[in-house]
Amino acid sequence: MHSPFFFDDKPLRLSRFPVKQVNRSLQAWDATDEYLLSHCQEQNLLAGNKTVLVFNDSFGALACNLTDHQIFSVCDSYLAQQGSQYNLEENELNMNNVQLLSSLDELPTQVDVILYRIPKSNALLSYQLSLIANTYHASTPTFIAGAKAKDIHSSTLKLFEKFLGTTTTSLAKKKSRLVFAQLEKTHNTLAHQDCQWSLAHNDLVMNIHNMAGVFSRESLDIGARFLLEHLPEVKANQQVVDLGCGNGVLGLTLLAQQPAAHITFKDESFMAVASAEQNIAENLPEQLSQCRFNADDCLTTEASNSADVIVCNPPFHQQHATTDHIAWQMFNDAKRVLKPGGELRVIGNRQLGYHIKLQRVFSNCKTIASNKKFVVLSSIKR
CATH class of the missing domain: 3.40.50.150 (Vaccinia Virus protein VP39)
Incomplete structure (x- = not known):
């Protein structure tokens, strides 16, 4: 306009x-x-x-x-x-x-x-x-x-x-x-560029780095924490995408559970992608070569029919505007990028109604788990 x-x-x-x-x-x-x-x-x-x-x-x-x-x-x-x-x-x-x-x-x-x-x-x-x-x-x-x-x-x-x-x-x-x-001051060190905290999940203890521009940088957000309890089972050599990866904790956990997986980390934040790469390098350095890290517009640059599993915690805002178009694009992109039989697993606030969107895009949607605030959903590309 x-x-x-x-x-x-x-x-x-x-x-x-x-x-x-x-x-x-x-x-x-x-x-x-x-x-x-x-x-x-x-x-x-x-x-x-x-x-x-x-x-x-x-x-x-x-x-x-x-x-x-x-x-x-x-x-x-x-x-x-x-x-x-x-x-x-x-x-x-x-x-x-x-x-x-x-x-x-x-x-x-x-x-x-x-x-x-x-x-x-x-x-x-x-x-x-x-x-x-x-x-x-x-x-x-x-x-x-x-x-x-x-x-x-x-x-x-x-x-x-x-x-x-x-x-x-x-x-x-x-x-x-x-x-x-007025630019009157100077500082010897940059302010809080890298925030670190420990994440314990099952038998795993991981050191998580979050750069300044990363969502929920001082602790694991409660949505991701719930999704960690209900991640899909990944097989050896499968292609997995952590879509909207943030600090990469979902992909990091999947890779720790299945060291033979190949993980692609996608986010629109340059700092988020850099944080995800740092977290793999520190916690799972032997698997770093099995990972890709890309800033992207959802999955725009990914090939069709190339992924076996996609995990996603969609944002519902862009800059200062509240909007659901990003979730729509993520779901449509996921369907294109998934192989036939591939799974998209998503978490969202219950009131966002993601099950309606997923049903419309994939023609199927299964509830994996729910609590008072969140729901974990799964859709399969037929």
């Missing part, structure tokens, strides 16, 4: 990614994007040729408006990165001025302006702010952050004060607010 943004007097057409979503009412930009860009324009912060560093640009709304400058866009989301690429190409913008970086890539050495969309995760916020402080303390670029006003708490501002320096805020506009910080 057309956005309120223009580039060279031409309206930009911005789409969420993936493009074929069930919920088409969700936009690829919001009032925070508008506020950040309008502030830069009003304050003439981008006069001349500038190098701009953008963090957490959901679908390229910021990058697409700034391609007459040198842009570095950093995010932990493969989907956001693909969305930025798609919108840049669809609007026929100058790709030569834009470099899309993952959260694991090195930052450019010199920038003039940093536009920072505040993430939901305080762990990721702390890590990124400490990284910015370490990298740009000496050059002190202009730093502007933004988010919905309701998501900027006093604790949020204390993190900006802690890692960057003097912090102020703007008035709210369209329920969004800007945060301005």
Whole structure:
């Protein structure tokens, strides 16, 4: 859909990614994007040729408006990165001025302006702010952050004060607010990049690493814990996919139970995939060569009829939006990728009604286990 943004007097057409979503009412930009860009324009912060560093640009709304400058866009989301690429190409913008970086890539050495969309995760916020402080303390670029006003708490501002320096805020506009910080501080170590905890399951005791951008990074989430009690039986040499792997604990447990399995770890978070690889390398180093680790849009890059078993704990949100389109895509992708006779095993909150979706996609769905909050479901590709 057309956005309120223009580039060279031409309206930009911005789409969420993936493009074929069930919920088409969700936009690829919001009032925070508008506020950040309008502030830069009003304050003439981008006069001349500038190098701009953008963090957490959901679908390229910021990058697409700034391609007459040198842009570095950093995010932990493969989907956001693909969305930025798609919108840049669809609007026929100058790709030569834009470099899309993952959260694991090195930052450019010199920038003039940093536009920072505040993430939901305080762990990721702390890590990124400490990284910015370490990298740009000496050059002190202009730093502007933004988010919905309701998501900027006093604790949020204390993190900006802690890692960057003097912090102020703007008035709210369209329920969004800007945060301005002076880069006055530097830190010898990055903030909580790697969180570690032990997981005991049956006779297994595993050391789990979670990087800053990983879901439920300080402990095993209760859904995954329930699914661990009801994992499918995997045979030697079978091809298994841990879809939406997070830290990889499901695939790690399956591999510990069946050391001759081949596991593919898939997630849209670059940090999640890196965490999964680290967890296999530390806990099951002899099986590392039997594993693949890929950031992906669900199973888009996987071959059809290639997997024997897929396990999945689907998310029900994308960025700040609650949506079920990811679960739909995961289930449809799983059916395509599974071999005939292959199984998809899923856990979900009872109220999400995944059994209805699975029945529609696979024409079968069996309840494996349930409790007051969760249900474990199984569907077979016929």
